[in-house]
Amino acid sequence: MDADIGRQAATRIRLDQWTLAVHAVERQYAAQPQLWGRYGSSGLEASRRDTAATLNYLAAALDALDPGVFRCYAVWLRDLLVSRDLGGELTTHFDVLRNVLGERLPAREAALAGYYLSEAAGALAAPTAPPEPPATGRDPWAELRQNWLDRLLAADRRGALDLVRSAVQGGTSVAELYLQVFQPGLREVGRLWHLSRVTVAHEHYVSAATGWLMGQLQAHAPTEPVHGRRFVGLCVDDELHELGLRMVCDFFDWAGWETHFLGARTPRRSVPPLVEALQPEVVGISCTLPIHVSYCRELVAALRASPAGRQAVVLVGGQALLAHPGLAHQIGADAVGSDAASAVSQAEQLLAARTAA
Ligand code: B12
Structure with a gap:
């Protein structure tokens, strides 16, 4: 039963996303007039876009009937706003969304959406804990990973290729490079982006260059005979x-x-x-x-x-x-x-x- 209500609420929110966002932002600016001083009318469009994105995550959580999906998003968003010096206070925002949805969704759908918003607001009461880098203490891959990352963040993909090729010559398998260097290294780039220490362009470069490196390494990967599956x-x-x-x-x-x-x-x-x-x-x-x-x-x-x-x-x-x-x-x-x-x-x-x- 709840699943149906969740799905219906999700569909309605997605269909009406932009209108809901426009209403919510209007209310939020009315409730917090200081926002005009901070972002002005030029910030209005960006606020609407961001609010529509938040509604999209709320819809995803309702669709999955899992408040945890929205809770994780809320914590991620707060940390993102803090790292960009944009405050990170989301409680008023969630209150406004709850009110707008309360007026525009059928009662049971609004109640479920309201519960998800309150639950996430509760999680936000815990202090901000920026995501930690992976522990490198006894990690034998830490040095290679850091060198690979340093080269790519310096836009030196050929240097990164030299590095991983010599690792292969030294006995590292391509599978190990994938799982011990590229995978955690890429996640580290995501963490650095979240903390505003690198830009989206870095994220694009590192991932595009990694795709290229993966292509270059194929000749070094041992392959089993083809079995037909x-x-x-x-x-x-x-x-x-x-x-x-x-x-x-x-x-x-x-x-x-x-x-x-x-x-x-x-x-x-x-x-x-x-x-x-x-x-x-x-x-x-x-x-x-x-x-x-x-x-x-x-x-x-x-x-x-x-x-x-x-x-x-x-x-x-x-x-x-x-x-x-x-x-x-x-x-x-x-x-x-x-x-x-x-x-x-x-x-x-x-x-x-x-x-x-
Ligand atoms: C690279 C990257 C990008 C690249 C992707 C390029 C590409 N060609 O793939 C670009 C720049 C395009 C991008 C865009 C965006 N990204 Co991005 N991105 C990343 C980053 C840094 C690394 C992703 C990655 O390659 N990881 C390494 C791989 C190897 O790991 P993996 O994906 O988990 O895959 C392994 C397993 O999951 C599993 N697996 C994966 N798929 C499958 C499938 C099957 C069948 C099986 C069995 C297993 C399996 O096996 C894989 C290999 O072992 C992550 C950070 C992070 N924590 O991952 C952010 C991240 C995922 N991105 C994020 C965001 C917000 C975005 C953008 C919205 C904004 C932005 N930052 O640019 C857009 C959205 C784009 C979209 N519509 O999809 C957030 C997501 C937050 C969230 N939960 O919503 C993250 C977590 C960054 C962050 N810390 O905030 N991104």
Whole structure:
């Protein structure tokens, strides 16, 4: 019952997102006239956009019936605002949203949305704790990772290539570079962006250069003989975070799978016909942002409605699904994978279990 109310509220909020945002910002400026002094009318448009984004996350949480999705977003947003010197006081903002939704949604939907907003406001009462860098004390990869990152943040991708090539010559495997250097190193870039220590352009450069490095390293990756099983991997609509899935696809490739990587922002309607044509044993769906989880659900449902999709094991992964593990089951996937190495063994186990059943 609650699930229906959550989904209905999510749909209504998404459909009416801009109008709700305009009303909420008008109220907020009326409640806090000092905002005019701080941001002026030029800030109005940005405030509306940001409020629409917040409503989108609220809708994602309601859709998943998981207040934790919105709570995590609220803490992330507060820390982002603090790091950009924009205060980080969100309680009034959430009060305003609760009032606006209270007037514009049916009572039960408004009550549920109001509960999610209050719950998140409660979490914000805890003091700000900026995200910590990974502990490097006894981490044998820390030095290589830091050198790789320093080079990429200095826009020196050739220097980074020299570095990882000599690591390979010294006995480091490409798989280790992926999981011990690139993966945590990329997450560190995200942390630095969140803290305003690097820009979005750095994030773009480091990720583009890492994709290039991964391509350069393929010749050094040992590959098993091809065994005929197929893996199709894609990122859902609007999802630009594709490096994680590329790593997953490379691991399947090295393990002898015939691998089809469809890349970022794959329109979900286009997937079932391709799966029908390729008949893969496993379909992998990647989703980093919680606001895209509903696309995963729709895609899994569409796959289950097609003969080849019903036969395939559906694995999901990416940070949105890792952070909220209950979601994978809720959207109808067979399992959630935590990283590229375990994805292959997980897929093999799920297939073996199916054959045995
Ligand atoms: C690189 C990056 C980008 C790049 C992506 C480029 C690319 N080609 O992929 C660009 C610059 C485009 C980008 C854009 C944005 N990003 Co960004 N991004 C990142 C960053 C720094 C690294 C992501 C990454 O590659 N991680 C490394 C990979 C290897 O790890 P992974 O994705 O988790 O993948 C592993 C596992 O999860 C698993 N896995 C993944 N998929 C699958 C699938 C299957 C089937 C299986 C089994 C397993 C599996 O295996 C993978 C390999 O081991 C993260 C920081 C972070 N904490 O990750 C932020 C981050 C994800 N981005 C963030 C944000 C906010 C954005 C933007 C909204 C704004 C911005 N910063 O530019 C836009 C949104 C774009 C969109 N619509 O998707 C936030 C998200 C916060 C949130 N929870 O909502 C983060 C966390 C940064 C932060 N600290 O705030 N981003």
